[in-house]
Amino acid sequence: MQELDKDYASSFVKYSIVAVIILLALVLYLIYPYLLALLQLLFLNPSAILNTTLFKLLIFPGLIYVSIVALIAEWVERKLVARIQVRVGPFYVGGWEGLLQPIADLFKLITKEIIIPKHADKNIFILSPVLAFIVGALPIIVIPYSPTYVIWDYQFGLLLYFAILAFYPLVVLLAAWSSNNKYSFIGGLRALYQQASYEVPLFLAALPAVMLAGSFSLTAIASAQAKVWFILFAPLSAIVFFAGMMAELERIPFDMPEADSELVSGWTTEYSGIAWGLFQFGAYVKLLAYSGFFVTIFLGGWQGPAILPPLFWSLLKVSIVVLILLSVRGFFPRIRIDQLVRAGWGRLIPICILNIVIIALLQPYIVSILR
Amino acid sequence: MNELSVYIIASVIFLAIGVYGIIAKRNAIRILFAIEIVINAANLNIAAFARYGSLALSQAQAIAIFVIGIAAAEAAVGLAIIIQAFRLRGKINVDEMNEMKE
C-alpha cells in the first residue's frame, strides 16, 4: 500500500475560504450603491425594481433564472429521452413524476466524495470545473430577452459572445491534461478537434445575421427582424448554426468526446462529486446561452405578433429551441469522430459560404426589403 | 511624461521580456512563447499610436489585424516544426539539436 501524499483537499479548503470571502467582499463593495437603490425601490414602488440592472444580473436574465432553467432542463431531458425510448424516466423522487429529481441529484453530487487522483496536476484539476462553469455562464450577460431585459446591451455583443466561448477549448484541454489519464487525454483531444472544426461554421453562420442587421449588437439584430426573421433570409446558415450548436454542446449526435462505450466519460473521467457536477451545470447553462443566442440571431428575439408581450415571445422561442436540443438526444445515434469532423469541414462550411455569397450578391434587393 | 510614452514603455517592457525569453530559454516551445510576446508588443505599439499618436483608429486596427493573422500563420508552422522535431529527435531542447543526421 503506497503511503498517501499530503491531503490536498484540506489546504485547498483553507485557500478557497479566504478567496470566497475576498471575492464576496469585493462584489459587495462594488454593488453597494446599487443594492441601496434596490432596497429603497422596494418600499417606494416595487414594480420599478424589474429594470434595475442589479435585478437583471441576479434574477431575471442572470443567475437565478439560469440555474432554475438548468435544473428544469435536466429533468425535462431525462423524461423526454425516457419517453422517446419507451421507458418512464425519473418517477419516484419528489411529487409528481419525479419533479424533484434534479435537486436530489444536486444534493447527491454535493455530498459525494471528490477523489483527486495521485498523479493529477492538482491545482488545475480542482480549478477547471470552476472555469468551465464561468465560461458557460458568462455569455448570458449579452443575450437580450426583450429591449429592456438585457444585462449589457453591448455594441459588439455578438463578438463578445464568441470571444468568451473561445476559452472553452482551453478549459477542456486543461481538464484533460490535468487528470493525467489516458481516457481523458484522448477524450480531451477529440473534444478539441470537434469544437475546433465546429466553431468555424458557427462563426460563418452568424455572419449573415450581422450583415443583414448591419451591426454587432444583439438587440439591434433582434429589433432589425421586426418585419422578417433572418431565418428566412439565411435558412442554410440557421441549419448550419444549429448543427454547430449541437457539436459545441457535445449533445448525443456529436457526443464523441464522452462516448460512454469507449471512453468511459471522455475528458471528465477522473472527476467525481461536485467537480463533475459543475461541468454538467456549466453544460446546461451553455445550452441555455446558445439557444438564447440562436433565437436572437435567427428567430427574431422578441419580435412576434402582438398577441403576447415581447418578453413571452422570446421565452417561448428559447424554450422551444431548448426542447428541440434536448429531444435530439433521443433520436440520433452517435456519429464516429472522423465522419463528424469531415462532415463539419466538407459539408457545413461550403453551405455557409454559399449562403453568405448569396446574401452579399442580393444586396440591392435586401436593402429595399429591410431598410 | 504624457499618455503616449506610458504605452511605449509598456511595449518596450514586453519586448525586453520577449528578447530575454528568446535568448535565455532552451525549450523550443518557450522560445515560441517569447516570439508571441514580441509580436504582441509590436501590436500594442500600433494601438498606442492609434489612440494618442497621429495614426487613424481604423488604419491601426487594420494593420494590427494583419499582424495577428501573420503571427497565427507563424505560430502554426513553428509548432508543426516542434512536433516534427520531437517526433524525430525525441527532445526539443534547442541546445542539443545541432546535428543534421540522427
Add this chain to the structure above:
Amino acid sequence: MDFIVPIILIIFSSIAAILSLESRSLVYGAVSLAIFFLGLSLFFFYLGLTYLAIFQVAVYVGAIAVLIMFTVMVVGEGQRRKRSVPLLAMGLLGGAIILASFIMGISYFFSLPNPSMQPSFTLVSLARYVMDNYGLILFILALLLTSAAYGAVALARREVEETA
C-alpha cells in the same frame, strides 16, 4: 497618479509574460501566455480599439493558445535541467540593453504635446480601409495562411517507421 489603469495592466501582463517563460511546467506556461494575451486585449479595450481587442481574444486565446496547449500536450513535459548561469546572464543583459536603449529614445517623446482625442471610429471606415487599400493583399494573406497550414501538415507528417 493619472496613469493608474495602464500601470496596473502593465504589471498584470508582464507578470503573466514572465510566468509564461519561467514557470516550472509547460502547461502553466501556456496558461499564463493565454492570460498575457488577455492582458493585451484589456490594453486594447482601454485604448479604445474594441474591435481589435475582441478579435485579439477570439484569435489568440481561441486558436493560437489552444494550438500551443495541444503541442505542449503532444510533446509533454521535458525534464528541467539546471540552468547554466552564463546563458541566463546573457539573456538578462540582452533584455536590459534593449530596454535601456529604448528608454533613452523615449525621452525624446517627453516633449511631445498631448494630442487631442481621436474622432469616433466606425467599423465601416475599417472595412472601407481594408477593402479599398488592401483588397488584393487579402488574397495574399489567404494564400499565406493556407500554405502555412499545408506546410504544417506536411511537416507534422508521420513517417512509416514510428520513432516516438
Add this chain to the structure above:
Amino acid sequence: MYLGDGGPFWFAVFLLIGIAGGLLFYLVAFILAPRARSAIKEETFESGQIPPGGKRVRLVMQYFAFLLLFLIFDVVSMFLYAWGASYYSFAPSQSIYAIVLLILLLPPIYITLKVAKSVGV
C-alpha cells in the same frame, strides 16, 4: 465610481460572482462530503488494468490539420466580420474581394484534408 454602471462593470461583477459561486460549491462539498482517502481509490482510472506506458503520439495527431484550418478561418473571419458589419455601405461590385476571398478558401480545405489523409496526420 470610476467604472460607473457601464457594461464592463456588470461583466466584472458577474465574473466575480461566478468565481465565488464555483468556489462556494466546492466549499459546501468539502464540508459535507466524506474524506475517506485510500491509495487504490486515487490510482488513475484504467477500468481495472495496470496503466501501461503511453503510445499517445500516433493517436493524438489524427486530426492536426483541422486545428490548423480552424486557425485560418479564425483569422479570415476577422476581416469578414469587418466587411459583414458594413454590408449596407458596400455595393455588390465593391465587395468582390470578400466574396472571392470566401470562395478562394474552399479548395485549400479539400487539398489540405487530402494531404492530411495521405500523410496520416
